[in-house]
Amino acid sequence: xxxxxxxxxxxxxxxxxDKSIKCEQNLGHDTMYWYKQDSKxxxxxxxxxNNKELIINETVPNRFSPKSPDKAHLNLHINSLELxxxxxxxxxxxxxxxxxxxxxxxxxxxLVL
Amino acid sequence: xxxxxxxxxxxxxxxxxxxxxxxxxxxxxxxxxxxxxxxPNQGLQLLLKYTTGATLVKGINGFEAEFKKSETSFHLTKPxxxxxxxxxxxxxxxxxxxxxxxxxxxxxxLRVKS
Numbered sequence: 001x002x003x004x005x006x007x008x009x010x011x012x013x014x015x016x017x018d019k020s021i022k023c024e025q026n027l028g029h030d031t032m033y034w035y036k037q038d039s040k041x042x043x044x045x046x047x048x049x050n051n052k053e054l055i056i057n058e059t060v061p062n063r064f065s066p067k068s069p070d071k072a073h074l075n076l077h078i079n080s081l082e083l084x085x086x087x088x089x090x091x092x093x094x095x096x097x098x099x100x101x102x103x104x105x106x107x108x109x110x111l112v113l
Numbered sequence: 114x115x116x117x118x119x120x121x122x123x124x125x126x127x128x129x130x131x132x133x134x135x136x137x138x139x140x141x142x143x144x145x146x147x148x149x150x151x152x153p154n155q156g157l158q159l160l161l162k163y164t165t166g167a168t169l170v171k172g173i174n175g176f177e178a179e180f181k182k183s184e185t186s187f188h189l190t191k192p193x194x195x196x197x198x199x200x201x202x203x204x205x206x207x208x209x210x211x212x213x214x215x216x217x218x219x220x221x222x223l224r225v226k227s
Contacts (some may be wrong), residue, residue, distance in 0.1 A: 031213065033171035041151075041201060043217040056214050090156060092215075101147070103156040
């Protein structure tokens with residue numbers, strides 16, 4: 001069983017479209033995250049949810065909207081896609097307690113044309 | 114604010130040689146420190162972590178790292194490189210007071226020559 005899964009794995013779309021990326025974790029963790037890895041492989045936090053509540057919201061355009069229907073899922077919706085949104089998006093999860101080691105999904109490679 | 118600096122964006126070693134990947138951090142609170150590895154076109158896999166206690170931590174695949182508070186460093190080492198170690202390695206620090214978000218270094222690509 002995959003601990004943290006993301007769909008789709010690849011996403012190619014046109015500028016201006018709206019798309020969603022889904023993330024699910026079966027680890028029973030309380031906290032989930034979205035990270036963006038740009039073309040230079042730099043990783044940066046975007047959002048974090050704890051028990052469906054938003055706790056981290058970095059400086060991200062409001063075209064990006066996370067949604068957490070339950071604590072096992074954290075989806076990322078992107079409106080009006082731009083060329084600069086092309087990147088790999090990683091979902092991760094952790095327990096709130098303790099050192100909060102984060103476990104990452106396989107990534108979603110988004111290409112905006 | 115926390116930050117991580119990885120010295121050397123590319124490191125090349127011969128198979129069987131010592132691997133040393135450098136990481137220095139900046140943190141206003143006792144840090145939690147992590148090393149992750151990313152193989153081409155894959156996600157991030159946890160190699161090892163330091164939270165509290167013993168400053169020399171051992172991870173998977175023969176890697177280890179030592180937390181040195183006085184040097185604000187958490188360098189990653191492996192005594193003998195294998196071809197399969199070729200990947201990109203990321204050092205990260207987390208701040209429990211800041212939602213446990215991970216702040217990553219820029220990554221070091223390790224190349225292993227036969």
